[in-house]
Each structure stands twice: as structure tokens, then as C-alpha cells.
Amino acid sequence: MSNTYTYLAILVGAVCVYFLIRIFFFPQARTVSSDLIQGALVGFGLAFVSAQIYARIKAKKVNGWITMFGLGEPRNGMFLRAAHAQLFPGPVNVPQEAMYWWTNVDGAGRALSGVHDYVMHFPPGQLPPNHAFWSITMGDAGNHFVANPINRYSVGGITSNAGDRTGLAQNPDGSVDIYIQKAAPAGHESNWLPAPSGNFILWLRVYIPGEAILQGKYTTPPVAEVR
DSSP states (O other), X not given: OOHHHHHHHHHHHHHHHHHHHHHHHSOOOOOHHHHHHHHHHHHHHHHHHHHHHHHHHHOEEETTEEEOTTTTOTTOOHHHHHHHHHHSXXXXXXXXXXXXXXXXXXXXXXXXXXXXXXXXEEOTTOSOOEEEEEEEEEEETTSOOOOOTTOOOEEXXXXXXXXXXXXXXXXXXXXXXXXXXXXXOTTOGGXXXXXXXXXXXXXXXXXXXXXXXXXXXXXXXXXXXXX
16 A cells, blocks of 8 residues: 555545536536546546545555455456555456465554564464465565575465475474565575565465465464564
């Protein structure tokens, strides 16, 4: 939920209100061409603002992570599809195939930045339940992959009843910490997701998600700043 889109929606909404007030309360000489242009602009503006508002109503935000249920469902109407596209642009699968989360803030609501070091702590047995695989992917402020010395752009793997095949080192109690920072964390390189020097965004994807996710019972842990 970028502030840029929020400000843009407010601006577009204000312009639309201005045009509507001007048309209905201060009528002037009208032509077909001017009516068509104003109608198109107001219609586009109201559609954009409505999609932005509806996206914020439908989105679920927990611990800074944003998700939406029902993405990609064939029965979705155009309005719901437009709302989904505001927060999850690009092709998406139905929930039974994949679920998606993203965040650009830590658990306290502060923008994620490579200036700081972060840890994402998964309690024992609380890695994302799935029947295929899961991943956390790093993107810079423009949502592009981040060049790094180990060519690692995501962490994750398979965690199911068949066992853990993520390659992530566990703590003695079975929990897992993912270290999200620019410099390599000494002794924890296997769990390191390299970050850029500036702001960044994280994407969590879970393929063939477990029932806890599909029923909305799974809680994605926050990204906690440690330095």
C-alpha cells in the first residue's frame, strides 16, 4: 500500500469532485467533445479511486505483511480484479495453487532499509505450511532483484510432512531465523537474504499452501529490526 498511490488517489479523487461540482452546480456552455473528454477523465479517475479504496478494504495486513484472499478466482468480477491488481500486479494463481504476501515495512511499521539489519523469526514448526515449496524474495525499491556477492535472491524451500528441505539452519529449539541485511551475518550465512543499501520490499510466496493458510489461521511473523 504505497503512499504514492494513496496520494495519487486523493489527488485524482479531488479532481473528479471538482469536475462534478463544476458540471452540476456551475453549468457552462457544453459541446459534445468537451462532454466526452470530461466524461472519460472523470470515469477513469473514479474507477482508479474506487479500485484503490476497495483494495484497502479487501487487503489483510498482519505484522506488516499484506495479503488478499481470492486472488485469481475465475468468478471474480472486474471490480474485484481491479482491486487485486492494485496490490498484486501481474499474473497470480488461485489460492489453492499459491498464496502471496508482501511488505516494505518492519513489524513496527518503519520502512525496510539496508541501513538496518533485520531478523525474521519462525517459531518451531511454523515455517509456511505447504505441499510444494515456499520462498521469500528480496527486491529493491523498484521491485528488482538485488545484486549480491553470493547471487542469492530468495530463501526458502520445501517444508511439509515429508520433512524440511529448505537448507536453512535451525536453532537448537527448532526455530528458524532468516537474516535480512546488506552485510553477511557472521556464522549465519546459510540463512542470509542479502539486502540493498537503500529501501527494499519482500515477497513471500507459498505454493500449494496448507489448510492453515487457506483458512486464514497462519500468521506470517514480522520482520524485526535488530540494528
